[in-house]
Amino acid sequence: MFELLKTDPHSRARLGRLTTPRGVIDTPVFMPVGTQGSVKALDPRELLEMGTQIILGNTYHLHIRPGLDIINAAGGLHKFINWPHPILTDSGGFQVFSLAKIRKIKPHGVEFRSHLDGSLLFLGPKEAMEIQRALGSDIAMVFDDCPPHTSAPREMRAAVERTIRWAGECREQPRAAGQKVFGIVQGGSDPALREECAKQLVALDFDGYAIGGVSVGEPEPEMMKAVEFTEPFLPAGKARYAMGLGTPAQLVELVARGVDMFDCVLPTRVARNGTAFTTRGTVSIKAGFNKSDFRPIEEGCECFACRHFTRAYLRHLLNVGEILGLRMVSVHNSHMFLKVMADIRAALAAGTFAEFRREFVANYIPSRKILLAREESR
Amino acid sequence: MFELLKTDPHSRARLGRLTTPRGVIDTPVFMPVGTQGSVKALDPRELLEMGTQIILGNTYHLHIRPGLDIINAAGGLHKFINWPHPILTDSGGFQVFSLAKIRKIKPHGVEFRSHLDGSLLFLGPKEAMEIQRALGSDIAMVFDDCPPHTSAPREMRAAVERTIRWAGECREQPRAAGQKVFGIVQGGSDPALREECAKQLVALDFDGYAIGGVSVGEPEPEMMKAVEFTEPFLPAGKARYAMGLGTPAQLVELVARGVDMFDCVLPTRVARNGTAFTTRGTVSIKAGFNKSDFRPIEEGCECFACRHFTRAYLRHLLNVGEILGLRMVSVHNSHMFLKVMADIRAALAAGTFAEFRREFVANYIPSRKILLAREESR
Numbered sequence: 001m002f003e004l005l006k007t008d009p010h011s012r013a014r015l016g017r018l019t020t021p022r023g024v025i026d027t028p029v030f031m032p033v034g035t036q037g038s039v040k041a042l043d044p045r046e047l048l049e050m051g052t053q054i055i056l057g058n059t060y061h062l063h064i065r066p067g068l069d070i071i072n073a074a075g076g077l078h079k080f081i082n083w084p085h086p087i088l089t090d091s092g093g094f095q096v097f098s099l100a101k102i103r104k105i106k107p108h109g110v111e112f113r114s115h116l117d118g119s120l121l122f123l124g125p126k127e128a129m130e131i132q133r134a135l136g137s138d139i140a141m142v143f144d145d146c147p148p149h150t151s152a153p154r155e156m157r158a159a160v161e162r163t164i165r166w167a168g169e170c171r172e173q174p175r176a177a178g179q180k181v182f183g184i185v186q187g188g189s190d191p192a193l194r195e196e197c198a199k200q201l202v203a204l205d206f207d208g209y210a211i212g213g214v215s216v217g218e219p220e221p222e223m224m225k226a227v228e229f230t231e232p233f234l235p236a237g238k239a240r241y242a243m244g245l246g247t248p249a250q251l252v253e254l255v256a257r258g259v260d261m262f263d264c265v266l267p268t269r270v271a272r273n274g275t276a277f278t279t280r281g282t283v284s285i286k287a288g289f290n291k292s293d294f295r296p297i298e299e300g301c302e303c304f305a306c307r308h309f310t311r312a313y314l315r316h317l318l319n320v321g322e323i324l325g326l327r328m329v330s331v332h333n334s335h336m337f338l339k340v341m342a343d344i345r346a347a348l349a350a351g352t353f354a355e356f357r358r359e360f361v362a363n364y365i366p367s368r369k370i371l372l373a374r375e376e377s378r
Numbered sequence: 379m380f381e382l383l384k385t386d387p388h389s390r391a392r393l394g395r396l397t398t399p400r401g402v403i404d405t406p407v408f409m410p411v412g413t414q415g416s417v418k419a420l421d422p423r424e425l426l427e428m429g430t431q432i433i434l435g436n437t438y439h440l441h442i443r444p445g446l447d448i449i450n451a452a453g454g455l456h457k458f459i460n461w462p463h464p465i466l467t468d469s470g471g472f473q474v475f476s477l478a479k480i481r482k483i484k485p486h487g488v489e490f491r492s493h494l495d496g497s498l499l500f501l502g503p504k505e506a507m508e509i510q511r512a513l514g515s516d517i518a519m520v521f522d523d524c525p526p527h528t529s530a531p532r533e534m535r536a537a538v539e540r541t542i543r544w545a546g547e548c549r550e551q552p553r554a555a556g557q558k559v560f561g562i563v564q565g566g567s568d569p570a571l572r573e574e575c576a577k578q579l580v581a582l583d584f585d586g587y588a589i590g591g592v593s594v595g596e597p598e599p600e601m602m603k604a605v606e607f608t609e610p611f612l613p614a615g616k617a618r619y620a621m622g623l624g625t626p627a628q629l630v631e632l633v634a635r636g637v638d639m640f641d642c643v644l645p646t647r648v649a650r651n652g653t654a655f656t657t658r659g660t661v662s663i664k665a666g667f668n669k670s671d672f673r674p675i676e677e678g679c680e681c682f683a684c685r686h687f688t689r690a691y692l693r694h695l696l697n698v699g700e701i702l703g704l705r706m707v708s709v710h711n712s713h714m715f716l717k718v719m720a721d722i723r724a725a726l727a728a729g730t731f732a733e734f735r736r737e738f739v740a741n742y743i744p745s746r747k748i749l750l751a752r753e754e755s756r
Contacts, residue, residue, distance in 0.1 A: 037694065040702075044686065061698075066697075074672055308421075309460055316448070320414045323419040
């Protein structure tokens, strides 16, 4: 399923190829997030034009709305949303632990109340795999226990044990035709827990391995550690996926730490507030300094937004609440993330990843929050 | 500027061709409305794909935001919004009389407070033409007095007199290169006022004539009368434009009454509430009966939305608040209005407009409000 094409001699970065029932994916890859069956504000044509190879769907959300009966009747998620290309579905674990208000962990899953209408629901390894089988995703994720990064060591250990046990249960569930299943390593920033969780999951022999328990509010140095503590215990011949990450510069650094796959809501989420990603960091398109700036969001960018519209126009659209404004910043941001991954792949192929990484990270100005967290961890 | 290609022997319908600085427009034509410099939720590519020949811009809105300095710096409205095709701008008259909260009619225009921030503004013939010249629209509209349809006869007469005087002033203002200027006939549903206003404006010799004071809340029969009382006094060799109208069936009926040009916010406005236009009338895509309806909004429709998505999926998107939902209904509705006009033109060319009209109107189920108004006028 995963072919390792090349490894970088100066880092742990890898160039690879992932084969799924609906197509081959070049890695490292960024996967736009279609939580509710739509990558927010974008249509499938725009996604393909910007080089999207695979998108994400969310078991938790799709299970609640529209519900499996409708997706089943449509002939699966791909047909329902008209995306005939690869889809990865998460298991709902992350949402159960982050969104659901009241939850009760039981031996075979979690009883919780819907964040929408308070109705009582249950998700566990069996249910999560059953839903993902019905969705018909190309890659399914195991149902894991994803505790807050501030959890006490004892709770973190319990979550790891539960995650391993549930992963075993997921392993045994029926799957959709050709569907691959990835394990998820938990363990916070505790090296021993990460090692144990990784080893136990690898023993179960999944099609790929995700690093979970990141993108849960932890500062950047902890996030990097979580990856560094996990990656050495994952087999080179399987894809590695860091869940819910990150900023463009973080993606580059995570690739350098041996990660192949990423997903993140950042590009479309911040776009709706008028914030654009550039190779120099984020920029507020709504800001006054863009008033008469008739350049594109980023010069040289080949996205639909940058080929057609100026910052001044997009600023106007965002300021008067026109949907085209947030649409176009969503296009630009998603394209930007995908372009960074394409550039990474090209650099890995050319053997110039070390230079690319150095230059990219030097140019990219992180947020104040990230800079402060880096300071503190020194 | 306007070439009358063919007239229908059974009605007053006309097939024509309107030449503007940025292109030739086949009439009858529907003009999507880009109030603030964007046809709501759509991008220029989508507009072209659905056959848009000309769009509208609003002097009042664009004057307030982003303001003329920015549009000037961009090199005009076409460049600012990246629409190199024809644009018609209204004069702001309608907005001054409908949106602005406090207004004071003066000899040479209206002093009013911005509906946004209450700032004191002034628009009159001179200002409206100056702004439209700066916007660089292909067709500019005169600044008119557009009173409510419930106005007393005395007020209606005053508005007509003012409209005629202001039209004369507009006629004398400098224009952008090649810019055409249309007069606007007022007079409510008073035949004498309509006739007088039309004749006086025709004497001023404009490039085309609009019928204003419609789409101001009047019931359909009054709207039809306003057009019928005006049209006979407009020269056959100039284009006629009914402002702010209407539903698809009304467009067909208005074409039959000799109108060549239309604009309306209905297709995109109702789309944002999840209402779609079909040849059988409107349908709520959010409605429960679309839950598992895997057909397109309208079978046989060739719009981007109908070629790619089902009612069930669009219903889901609208119900969970995904932007793609309202985007796609906006695409469908705008396409539907443009398709009706294309069908009308084809029927006029083929000499089958009478059949087309009969069938279209028989199939199209109007809203309850329109049906009641028709009942009452009998």
